Each structure stands twice: as structure tokens, then as C-alpha cells.
Amino acid sequence: MEHVLSVSETRGRLTSLVQQIAERGGEVIITTRDEPMAVLMSYRAYQRWRKRQWSQARVQFEELLSSAQELIEITLEGSREAGDSDLYLFWHNFKPLAEELWQAALEVSEGHTLITSMLLDVTLMVLDGDAPLQPEHLAVLRRIATDLLPRPTLTADDAAQAHRLLVEGGLRTVFPVEGDLATLYEEAMR
Amino acid sequence: MSEDLRIFLDTTIQIERLTGTRARRAQLTAELTGKEIVTSTYVLGEFLRTLVKDCITLYTLVSQNVHLDDVEVQIANRFNKREASRCLLLWASLHRARAYGREKVLHTLRTYIEYGLVQAFMAGVDQVSDATDCGLARERPRQVEGTYRLRAQCRREVKECRLEEWLATYSAALDGAAPHLLASNEPGLVRIGELLGEFPHTPEAVRGRSCTWYLGDLIIALECPADAALYTTNRRHFGVLCAQLGKRMYERKTL
Numbered sequence: 001m002e003h004v005l006s007v008s009e010t011r012g013r014l015t016s017l018v019q020q021i022a023e024r025g026g027e028v029i030i031t032t033r034d035e036p037m038a039v040l041m042s043y044r045a046y047q048r049w050r051k052r053q054w055s056q057a058r059v060q061f062e063e064l065l066s067s068a069q070e071l072i073e074i075t076l077e078g079s080r081e082a083g084d085s086d087l088y089l090f091w092h093n094f095k096p097l098a099e100e101l102w103q104a105a106l107e108v109s110e111g112h113t114l115i116t117s118m119l120l121d122v123t124l125m126v127l128d129g130d131a132p133l134q135p136e137h138l139a140v141l142r143r144i145a146t147d148l149l150p151r152p153t154l155t156a157d158d159a160a161q162a163h164r165l166l167v168e169g170g171l172r173t174v175f176p177v178e179g180d181l182a183t184l185y186e187e188a189m190r
Numbered sequence: 191m192s193e194d195l196r197i198f199l200d201t202t203i204q205i206e207r208l209t210g211t212r213a214r215r216a217q218l219t220a221e222l223t224g225k226e227i228v229t230s231t232y233v234l235g236e237f238l239r240t241l242v243k244d245c246i247t248l249y250t251l252v253s254q255n256v257h258l259d260d261v262e263v264q265i266a267n268r269f270n271k272r273e274a275s276r277c278l279l280l281w282a283s284l285h286r287a288r289a290y291g292r293e294k295v296l297h298t299l300r301t302y303i304e305y306g307l308v309q310a311f312m313a314g315v316d317q318v319s320d321a322t323d324c325g326l327a328r329e330r331p332r333q334v335e336g337t338y339r340l341r342a343q344c345r346r347e348v349k350e351c352r353l354e355e356w357l358a359t360y361s362a363a364l365d366g367a368a369p370h371l372l373a374s375n376e377p378g379l380v381r382i383g384e385l386l387g388e389f390p391h392t393p394e395a396v397r398g399r400s401c402t403w404y405l406g407d408l409i410i411a412l413e414c415p416a417d418a419a420l421y422t423t424n425r426r427h428f429g430v431l432c433a434q435l436g437k438r439m440y441e442r443k444t445l
Binding site for chain 1: 335
């Protein structure tokens, strides 16, 4: 059951509220100036909620990943050589997918988040650049999308492997910076 | 030689009808006027995955760049010669339509993509044959995320045409043509010969990139009706294919 209490009402009753919720379940919505600001729930309920969240995120992530894999496969089947316009359209169509993948990955795991964040950076850099478009770049993405990202758990080591694959495949994952970062930061803050 | 009264247009001529110089387009109009004009859904599929897709590429490039000169630089730097040259032809037709400013260019490209190009493909055409029943020929660009998407690539694992069954009806003619194609100096014709060799054992080998990259000219030559002359700018491939398949090619008139 759901109760609504203000912060001041909660303050004096926190110990008994925690005990009550832990034993009988339910939720308390805590408000500040009548605005709902936080929720008090049992740790068991929180764990169930997190698990449900993770499962939903995982399903969404898998759906997005499958769309990304299909886009990569179709483009690889269609593009003949470097400089094919299919490759430009690919990166353009991949960008919103990469953004959604990264958003979904935030709920999946740190490794998934790191790798999808790299894919998004790479996509933005390819679109911002003016180097010839290469089909080999998509082969690297395919490897990451089929070998790494479908795994249920990914570690920082896996992210490092993805980074290596991207760099070896000629895809930069860091925006090129002219001058030192400290000066740039100072200029940006001025 | 009697004058051809039925003319089958291949993709190169369909593209030239739209992107050729003024003189060339006038010549084509004169040549085709009064004739029965035939083309096919397979040709339409090729037209979609070349000129219409190029138009989508241009639209995307223009919508992503504030300055049109940056679009030209991107075409020059990022695309290969074949693709850049097709984009340049479209760029020229935009200027011919008096589209110079960015907004006008985007507007004109939108009309090209949404109906203009396919309408121009059909202009003056009396018959569109549908021998292969190609699913991709029925696709049209759809608006997604501020640009357009067009499903244009055939995939081997997805069967959405009757290409295999239709080709099988020509097995005797194809068996006869294969050795001549394999002996050719043209790598594209040799690849067609190789695929014809594979076809009886693995019919699905003709789908996917085999269909869109290699077999197109063979399919178009086969589609050309017996009483029509095939009109193409690619005489290098079609000359050999038509000779092997007993088809006639349209001889361009000097006007």
C-alpha cells in the first residue's frame, strides 16, 4: 500500500516506518512542499524492482542490438567498395540506434555502457569527418555487435577489447584535440 | 534493317532520360516518340537502388550541412568515383530545376524522392513487365529521423521474388551461354558465367549481392521481349549477353 508523507512527518517516524515497510511491505512517498521527492520501500521490493528494470532494459537492448546487427549485415551485403554511398547512409542511420543502444545499456551493465558509448563516439566522428568511407569499418562493428554485445555480462576488459578492435580497424574513439586539454578547459569555462 | 517499334529500356537509359544533357534528352525523346516503350520491375528496382538512393544520400548530406559547398567537398572526399559521378549528375539536374539555395535544394530533393523520380521513370512507358516479381521494386522511400530510408538491398536468406523459378525456365539458353561468358575478358561477364554454373546446384546463390551486383544485366537481357530491341548505354556487357541469348539491341540513331 502507498502512503504519502512530508519530510517533516517522516523525520520523527523513520525507525518505525522502516520496520513497518520491511515487515509488511508497501511504499511511502516522501514529499517536499507537496512535491513527491523520494520513495521508501523494502530492500526486497527494491531488489525485485531493480531485477524487473534490468530485464526490461535487457529486452530493449537486445531488440536494438538485433536492429543494429541487421543494418550492419544489409549494408555489408550491399556495399561493394570504399566510398559507396550506402556506407554514408549506414552511419547516418546507425547514429540514432547507437544513441538508443547506449541509453538502454546504462541499465544493463557498465561494460555494455562503455562499449556502446564508444560506438556512439565513433559514429559521431565518422559523420563529422571527411575521410573516405570504408566497408572494413562495418566489419569491425559487426564483430563487436555479434561477439561482444550479446553477452549477458561485460567487463572493463571486454570494453578494452572493443576499443582495441575499433582502433585496429581504423576507427578513432576519441575526438582529436588541438592544444592541451587544460587550456581548452579553461577557455571553455571563460 | 526494319525500324524497331518496341523498345525495352534498361536502367542506364532510364537514368540518362533524367540526368543526360539537354541535347541527349532531346535526342532520347525523339528516338522514343511513336514507339511502344517497355521496361520492367527489375529495372525499376535497379533505378531505386541507384538514382533514388543517391537522391536520399544527397538529401541527407544537404540536411546535415549548413553550406552547400561542404556537401560538394564531402561528395568529392568521401565517395568513390562511380557514386560521386551519379551524385554530380543529380546535383546538375537540381540546378537545371533552378534549385540553388539550400532550402530550395531540400524541397526539390524531397519531391524527387517522394514521387518525382519514379514518376519520371514511368513517363512514356507503355508496359512494365514483372518476370522476377521483385519485392524490392515495390519498395518506396519512407521518412525516418529527418531523412528517408529505402529498403534496396536483396539478401540471400530472404526470398522475396521468383527469380530462381523464372531463371530455371531458361536453363537451356543459360547452359549454352555460360561457357562463352566464362571465356570472356570482362570480369563481370565471367562472374555471371560462374553463377550460372552454381545455379543448378544452389539456386539461392542467385539472390543477395549476386542478384544486385552481378546478374542484373543478364536478367534485363532475358526480360527483353523477343519482338523488342534492348536500349542501353552498356554495350560492353549487353552486346555479349544479347548475342548469346538471341536478343536484339537498339541501334542508336544519328539525328
